[in-house]
Amino acid sequence: MPPVAAHGRGRGGGDGALSSPRLRHGTPERAGLDAEQIAGLVRDVRTLAQGSRPWCAGAVLLAGRGPVIAAETATGWAVRCAAYDEKTDRGVDLPKEARVRMTTDTPFDLASVTKLFTSIAAVQQIERGTLGIDAKVGAYIPEFTAAAAHGITVRQLLTHTSGLRPELPLYDARDAAARLALLRAEAPSSPPGDYLYSDLNMLLLQHLLERLTGRPLDVLVREGITRPLGMTATSYGPRPDAAATEDQRRPWAKADRGMLRGEVHDENAWALGGVAGHAGLFSTAYDLAVLCRTLLNGGSYGTARILGPDFVDLMLTAPGLGFRIDQPWFMGDLAGHGAAGHCGFTGTSLVLDPLTDTFLVLLATTVHPRRRPADSAPRAAAATRLARAVVPLSPGRPL
Structure with missing residues (x-):
């Protein structure tokens, strides 16, 4: 994906010294994202908890651009198994009535x-x-x-x-x-x-x-x-x-x-x-999206400021302070021009891209009912979907 610069936002940006835009739900088109790619992203994530050997028991996706949440979905189970059976190398499923569905607020x-x-x-x-x-x-x-x-x-x-x-x-x-x-x-x-x-x-x-x-x-x-x-x-x-x-x-x-x-x-x-x-x-995915927006807004969210733009820049400039920068193994095609993020062993991850003003939160239960060798291919694939969804914005067009 060729770099597509954001207009009036991104690292050190924001919509004003006193206030920056809060997250809101909207269409992919409103976010400056391709609707077909976003639909594919949602579809891909919903398959992650399916099959006899799923990547995870359940997952939550939240993605967007600027202040607009363009995709939010939950799939699978927040609680599926009562235990892990060493003999069969499988989880011992709870009865369906005892399981807990994954929701976007989990x-x-x-x-x-x-x-x-x-x-x-x-x-x-x-x-x-x-x-x-x-x-x-x-x-x-x-x-x-x-x-x-x-x-x-x-x-x-x-x-x-x-x-x-x-x-x-x-x-x-x-x-x-x-x-x-x-x-x-x-x-x-x-x-x-x-x-x-x-x-x-x-x-x-x-x-x-x-x-x-x-x-x-x-x-x-x-x-x-x-x-x-x-x-x-x-x-x-x-x-x-x-x-x-x-x-x-x-x-x-x-x-x-x-x-x-x-x-x-x-x-x-x-x-x-x-x-x-x-x-x-x-x-939750939404709270982490707030953190992503705060950093993409130069440290501000609404009327709150937790860091100044120069110090956000310091955190998100390679090699990064705390953040990993441009890591294709979990950032896919978002990596390469300053994307920042991190993963967690339990199956959590977030990526934010200052150049395109996009963010992706993918939370999954990859260790339920027991840990497996790490596999970040679904994370990278989701980030690539988002990267391919970015469309150029007309100069001066607000999100």
Whole structure:
């Protein structure tokens, strides 16, 4: 798809210094999108929960351009299985009357999409001048002796270039003190500077932010992001109304917890009490679309502002702060000219494209009733559908 520039919006844009447009439902044509491609996108997503070996038990799609939601649909089940049967390698289906239908309002365990909120909370402190982007982590939390000794910086945490390994088995530690001791002593496994995606980056960033502000992360996210944006469906757990995730048992999982619904799926986030820098948030497709619109509007939504345009630009410019930039493996043809987004292990994802002012939220229960090898082909296909739906806008035409 050739690049199609947005008119009057996009990165650092917005429709005015005091107010920016809120989301509204409309037709694909009103959004500047091809109706046939959008119909194909909806059709494709509705097949994801079908068949004897579906990609997911259920899914929710929300996509649009500018402030217009052009596609919103739900398919399959929020709760389908009672358990996973190892002998048959299949889920044990609940009776139909006991299952829970997926709806467009169903909350999902966001898994690693939580990292975006932690990153925004950090960039808010950078904007205020209370946190230096190239400051040493040890200057804020010196008791994290390994990070301090290796000179890890805030920027390296936000760009996954600290060298810290992907994960640390905190869920096996005997208590909170032991978990904290493991984090404090964890040294880089590779030279800082090279990209290595790691949950530990966001855990260190959480501790840094909590020390810097004197407030827990859930409060920072609520007061700095979700409350001003009116994201009332976004919070840390427990969320008993959420879509179910996994029948979590060893050996495929790292803990024996049984079928999970409304409790955080990630084992480390669970061990840390449900509020963690890398996982723990629950949200809906609509709330995540609000976040996408906020960033595409330069940090504003309605009369609220959570970041200034320059700092949104900093987050969304390669290599990105918290966000992944131009990743075709889950962004499809939207990748290539500055698209930003993130995925979560439970089946969640979002992509926003400042150049075309488009956004795509695809939330799915890919780990219900148990985790499988990651397959982002449906995410990439959905993003490609949206990219191909973009049509040029007449100069000056408002959405």
